Amino acid sequence: MAKSISEIQKLNRIIIPIDTIKLIIEKLGDDLIWEYDEIKGELIIMKRPExxxxxxxxxxxxxxxxxxxxxxxxxxxxxxxx
Structure with a gap:
């Protein structure tokens, strides 16, 4: 999968490429946790545990x-x- 670059729009929206969304759903499902790690400066997406x-x-x-x-x-x- 190629890396993508996204810009945050004026309305505080970000466009995530459809290929990336499909990959996330394929690997993690559609029930996710989004966490921002301030120390590393990274956005972490993980599967929500049952x-x-x-x-x-x-x-x-x-x-x-x-x-x-x-x-x-x-x-x-x-x-x-x-």
């Missing part, structure tokens, strides 16, 4: 393993009680 709970399940699992898992959480809770 269940946010399932999509986020396990997020940060590696972080908690590195920190010590359940033992770490218990230590933190013990500090709160002091």
């Amino acid at each position: 269940s946010y709970v399932e999509a986020l399940m396990g997020l940060g699992e590696e972080m908690w393993k590195e920190a010590g898992g359940t033992k770490y959480i218990e230590e933190m809770r013990d500090e709160w009680d002091r």
